[in-house]
Amino acid sequence: MPATPIRVDVWSDIACPFCYIGKRNLEAAVEVADVPAEIVYHSFELSPDLPVDTTGSHAEMLAAKMGVDVDQAHQMERRTTELAARAGLAFDYEQVHPANTRAAHRLLHHALAHGHQARLKERLLAAYFTEGRHVGRHDELADLAAEVGLDREEALGVLTDGSFGAAVDQDVAQAASLGIRGVPFFVLDSRFAVSGAQPVEVFVDALRQAAAEDAA
Amino acid sequence: MSTPDRPADRPSDDGTPTGPFVVLGDPGAALCEGDACAAPGAAAPQEAQPTD
Numbered sequence: 001m002p003a004t005p006i007r008v009d010v011w012s013d014i015a016c017p018f019c020y021i022g023k024r025n026l027e028a029a030v031e032v033a034d035v036p037a038e039i040v041y042h043s044f045e046l047s048p049d050l051p052v053d054t055t056g057s058h059a060e061m062l063a064a065k066m067g068v069d070v071d072q073a074h075q076m077e078r079r080t081t082e083l084a085a086r087a088g089l090a091f092d093y094e095q096v097h098p099a100n101t102r103a104a105h106r107l108l109h110h111a112l113a114h115g116h117q118a119r120l121k122e123r124l125l126a127a128y129f130t131e132g133r134h135v136g137r138h139d140e141l142a143d144l145a146a147e148v149g150l151d152r153e154e155a156l157g158v159l160t161d162g163s164f165g166a167a168v169d170q171d172v173a174q175a176a177s178l179g180i181r182g183v184p185f186f187v188l189d190s191r192f193a194v195s196g197a198q199p200v201e202v203f204v205d206a207l208r209q210a211a212a213e214d215a216a
Numbered sequence: 217m218s219t220p221d222r223p224a225d226r227p228s229d230d231g232t233p234t235g236p237f238v239v240l241g242d243p244g245a246a247l248c249e250g251d252a253c254a255a256p257g258a259a260a261p262q263e264a265q266p267t268d
Contacts, residue, residue, distance in 0.1 A: 009233055017253055018246040042232070047251040065252050079255055083246065178235050182249030193237035195247065202241035209240070 005036040006210045011044045011175050012184040014101040014135050017080045017091065020125045022184040022197035024087040029203030035211045040112070041121050043105035043171035044183045050100045052136040058096040083197070084129070095132025102168060104135045107145060107155060109164035119148035189214065 008026065012019035030037045054061065063073035077093040084091045104124050111120040123144050127133035134140045138159040145155035158164065175185070186194040186203070189210035194202060246255040 007231060013248065016248040018248050018255070021246065040231075046248055050251075062252075080246075080253065083255055174232065178233075182247040184247075187233045187235075187237060190233035191238060193235075193239045194241050195239065195243055196241070197246040198241040206240045 004214070005038040006189050006207060006214070008037050008039045009042060009187040009190075010039060010184060011042045011171065011180055013044050013046045014104050014124050014128050015098065016044075016046055016183055017084060017129065018197035019184040020089060020129055021084055021087045022186070023121070023125065024089060025197060025200045026186065026203045028087075028200045029207055032200065033204045033207040033211075035207040037207065039118060041108060041117055042175070043108070043168040044175055044180070044185075045102060045105065045168075045172060046183070047098075047100070048102065050098065052100045052103075054098045056098075058093050058098055061098050089130065091129045092132060096128065097132060097134045097136075099134055099136030101135060102165075103138060103141055103159050105168045105171075106162070106164040107141050107159060109167040110155065110158045111145065111148070111150060114150060116145075116148050116150050120145060120150070123148050 010023070010026075012023070026037075026039070059070050059073040059077060062068075062076060063070045066073065066076070068076070077091075081091045081093065108117055108120055108124070111117040124135055124141075127140075127144055128135045133144070135144075138156060141159055142152050142156040146152035182195065184195075184197060186206070188194070188206050191213060192206045192210055194206050247253070
């Protein structure tokens with residue numbers, strides 16, 4: 001086992017089912033590989049033009065995006081829900097509120113500065129995919145921040161005054177410079193990359209390779 | 217994405233990686249790209265139909 005944790009940089013979004021599934025698979029791999037990891041989340045906006053408040057169901061929006069009818073969109077949701085269930089996640093697409101996620105990403109940078117990023121990332125993903133919470137509205141985000149130990153009023157101030165917008169932009173720009181076109185995207189120890197919600201064993205292999213290189 | 221056979225450059229000053237990377241795993245795994253998500257085995261988008 002390496003003396004220092006393997007750093008894992010993750011580019012992901014909130015409204016990204018495979019980011020949540022990939023997160024779970026990575027966490028499972030950390031346990032299996034018995035390799036300590038320090039995970040840092042970076043912003044990636046899949047739908048930067050989406051308004052904070054949207055109308056219509058997730059399936060209707062998915063159908064419009066993918067050029068399929070609503071029944072086929074429901075079929076795609078069911079397929080993703082099955083994959084999520086295999087990772088131990090209970091997605092509820094009937095309750096999902098599609099929303100712009102930029103404010104949530106700014107809040108994640110605030111949380112990183114206070115040592116609460118991992119907890120907030122998990123809280124935001126669960127809120128969006130399993131609880132039908134609105135992850136675009138400032139009041140709701142401040143509530144979620146408070147639930148993971150951040151000061152609610154301070155979080156609300158960050159959300160209101162636009163703080164950490166430059167940090168989000170920097171993450172997005174760096175993703176582009178690295179050639180990242182899809183998420184989740186994982187970089188281990190600045191050496192190894194894993195693209196997509198890969199199976200647990202792929203993450204185990206990546207962690208062990210990174211640990212072996214550190215030990216060499 | 218390229219898969220270089222040499223170790224990546226060292227990270228930037230703040231620890232954020234700069235690449236290039238050795239890419240592991242099947243690149244066809246579940247991924248969200250361009251505001252849409254696709255998984256192996258998921259329903260494929262329909263082809264656009266002629267309007268005339």
